Amino acid sequence: MDNFAYLARSAFPLVWILVPAIGAFVRARHATSVRERLEIWQRWWAIGALGFGSLWMTVAFLAFPDGMATAIGFDRTPFMFEIAFANLGLAVMGFRAASASARERVTIGLGAGMFLWGALAGHVYQWFANGVHAPGNTGGVLVNDLAIPAVMIILAVWSRRVAATARPAVATVA
DSSP states (O other): OOHHHHHHHHHGGGHHHHHHHHHHHHHHTTOSSHHHHHHHHHHHIIIIIIIIHHHHHHHHHHHOHHHHHHHHTSOOOTHHHHHHHHHHHHHHHHHHHTTSOHHHHHHHHHHHHHHHHHHHHHHHHHHHHHOOOOTTTSTHHHHHHHHHHHHHHHHHHHHHHHHHHHSOOOOOOO
């Protein structure tokens, strides 16, 4: 594989971060409050990064298992079927997060993080312990596995803080 092909295949997963980020940035420019901007970013991130990114992985592992095995640098195994459905679960959570509360979005981000951060640790281990430099094991996938749940959690926590400061103080009766 030549350098350009390797770079393109390694960088492709970043589309699931770049498209939602660009979409949210463009859409949020017209927002009138921080709360509205945060909501826009959370919806774009939930649907685009987690939802469609995970749905793409589901389809890729189910429809092109040999291609995905090559991309990640391993032989095809029955475990890939399980990875497909784990990603389907992430996709469902991402689409659900689009209309969820900030508290629920934190939980969804943590749930996604448990799978994706574990996958990140596995990719890094295979990279250093076994020299697996396949484009689906290094590069963009590492950024996605780290950033998608982290950004979702950060945005949801920020949204909760903004909402808490926007509430009027409740007077206590002594």
